[in-house]
Amino acid sequence: MECIYEIISGWAVAGYLPAIFEHTFMIRGLLAALIIGPLLGAMGTVVVTKKMSFFTQTIGNAAMSGVAIGLLFGEPIEGTYAGLYGFCLIVALLMTFVKNRSRLANDTIIGVVLAQVLGIGIILMIVVTSQFNIHQVEAILFGSLITLTDMDLITLAIASVVVGMIFICSFNRIMLGGFNPILAKSRGLNPVFLEYVFVMLMTIVVVASLKMIGSLLVLVLVVVPAAGAQNIVRNLRQFVWVSVLFSTVSTTVGLLLSGFLPVPSGAVIVLVSSILFYGSLLLKPVLGRAGVSQGEI
Amino acid sequence: MMTQQNKNSPAEANLLEIRDLSVTLGGNTILDQVNMEVKHGHIHALIGPNGAGKTTLIRSIMGGMPHKGTIRFLFSDTGRIGYVPQLLEFDHSVPITVFDFISLMLQRVPLFLSRRRNKRERIKKILGATHCQHLIDRLIGGLSGGEFRRVLLAQALSPAPELLLLDEPASNVDEHGARQFEKMIVQLKEDHGHSILMVGHDIQMMLRVADRVTAINRTVTFDGSPDELKDPGRIASLFGLNVSTDVR
Known part of the structure; x- marks a missing residue:
């Protein structure tokens, strides 16, 4: 890792990058932004299509409980990986299981779990640390570049490569599986299995990006780039690529700005993402569709 | 249990046989001892009021619902089921x-x-x-x-299906669109010999195009020719519905 940091800080010293990238924590952030941005952008298109936005938020909220459980089992505060991934995956799988086995509407199930996991998390955090440390809670909720470690970056890179490969290989099937379970069956797919696969992929990516973006704001980065792309594209192919572009620009530019401003990185990333969204809204009359996709890309 | 056999497909031979099909969800019996057949080259209408178990029956046929009883396909070629969702x-x-x-x-x-x-x-x-x-x-x-x-x-x-399954083909379609769709279904049967199982509660449309009708309300309440259902009182007595079966 040191070697990579030296090369990038060398570019900053030479003036190819802003001087702020002489700092190791900013280089870590930049690498994380370049890894997570495209992946969140691409997966966001499926989240928006399948109307799973608040599912993503629930996973983000479950992170608070995950951190507390990790601490309870003796993990260090800067790396509660087992607690985080374990608890968030359990919550995601349980919600999907209940949705498939009950007659409750999806948003009802999410509504029940969404607030619970955040409340339980804060209580657990106070119980485990015997105090209410606002900085710990703030870092989880809004993200903090300072707390991003080499191990976080390596975990993020491995998770993103694995998730990215599975996502690319199964994109068509995941998309089709969400349209109608019987239609998917008639096409030789297993829609329930595909739903579990996507839920697990999404959970891993959301958890991996929490330190940078924060649990409260991760929803925005999953949904807003895809929503912005929707305003100006004419087909599914353009939808994915423009969403990837918006998300990557949001994470990198947001990170850069957060180096100059005394605010959490996640908040600035969200701000940039929102500016792109409103910009796309303004461009909609010019570039947007009118029910007909004109030509090809 | 679901089985699939390859056989020749003479006219009037069964393509799909359902025997003693029962589905229970969360302690509620959704389908109870359903028995029916769909024949090669027929348009078969499956009708019933909302909540009668039509969707559950489709899911069972498509292998997406745990059930008791037997669903047997007697396909002669690819065994593909084409599905048109609602x-x-x-x-x-x-x-x-x-x-x-x-x-x-x-x-x-x-x-x-x-x-x-x-x-x-x-x-x-x-x-x-x-x-x-x-x-x-x-x-x-x-x-x-x-x-x-x-x-x-x-x-x-x-690719070309051996059985075409249409779920509520007339829903969300205006009168003109529904008539066009009807013509297309009949054409598929007459020109290409497709076997079609249509599920819905638009009784008028079903009776116009179907060769055979099965009515369910948790279990089979009628199975026969559409002509037998042209008496408005018959359907009302079967389902407790106030319907008109003015077949034009």
Whole structure:
């Protein structure tokens, strides 16, 4: 890792990058932004299509409980990986299981779990640390570049490569599986299995990006780039690529700005993402569709 | 239990046999001892009021519902079932074109990584089966009910199915669109010999096109010719419905 940091800080010293990238924590952030941005952008298109936005938020909220459980089992505060991934995956799988086995509407199930996991998390955090440390809670909720470690970056890179490969290989099937379970069956797919696969992929990516973006704001980065792309594209192919572009620009530019401003990185990333969204809204009359996709890309 | 056999397909031979099918969900009996057959080359209407178990029966036929009893397909060729859903569950503002929708079913390569130009003619040909190739670049969220049905029917016909399953084909379609769709279904049977199982509660439409009708309300309450149901009182007595069966 040191070697990579030296090369990038060398570019900053030479003036190819802003001087702020002489700092190791900013280089870590930049690498994380370049890894997570495209992946969140691409997966966001499926989240928006399948109307799973608040599912993503629930996973983000479950992170608070995950951190507390990790601490309870003796993990260090800067790396509660087992607690985080374990608890968030359990919550995601349980919600999907209940949705498939009950007659409750999806948003009802999410509504029940969404607030619970955040409340339980804060209580657990106070119980485990015997105090209410606002900085710990703030870092989880809004993200903090300072707390991003080499191990976080390596975990993020491995998770993103694995998730990215599975996502690319199964994109068509995941998309089709969400349209109608019987239609998917008639096409030789297993829609329930595909739903579990996507839920697990999404959970891993959301958890991996929490330190940078924060649990409260991760929803925005999953949904807003895809929503912005929707305003100006004419087909599914353009939808994915423009969403990837918006998300990557949001994470990198947001990170850069957060180096100059005394605010959490996640908040600035969200701000940039929102500016792109409103910009796309303004461009909609010019570039947007009118029910007909004109030509090809 | 679900079985599949290959047999020749003489006219009037059974294509699908359902024996003693029962489905229980959360302690509630949704289907109870359902027995029915669908014959080769027939349009078979499955009717019943809301909550009668029609969707559960379709899911069972498609292998997506745990059940007791036997569902036996007597296919003679590919054994493919083409399915036309009532609706698709997605955000209708999402930019998915008819081209994208059909492409998702045709290829493993992720849609966003493949070239569009190569597949265009193939997809136009698929859509041509229901005369809707002109819709290829339209967004599926922006189609009318009738246009949407034709696109869904086109995908169900490729590759050629041995059994075509239509779920509520007349829902969300205006009178003109429904009539056009009806003609298309009859044409599919007469010109191509397709076997069709239609599920719905639009009794008038069903009786106009069906060769045979099965009515269910948790269990089979009627099984016979559509002519036997032309008496309005008959359906009302079967389902407790106030319906008109003025078949035009």
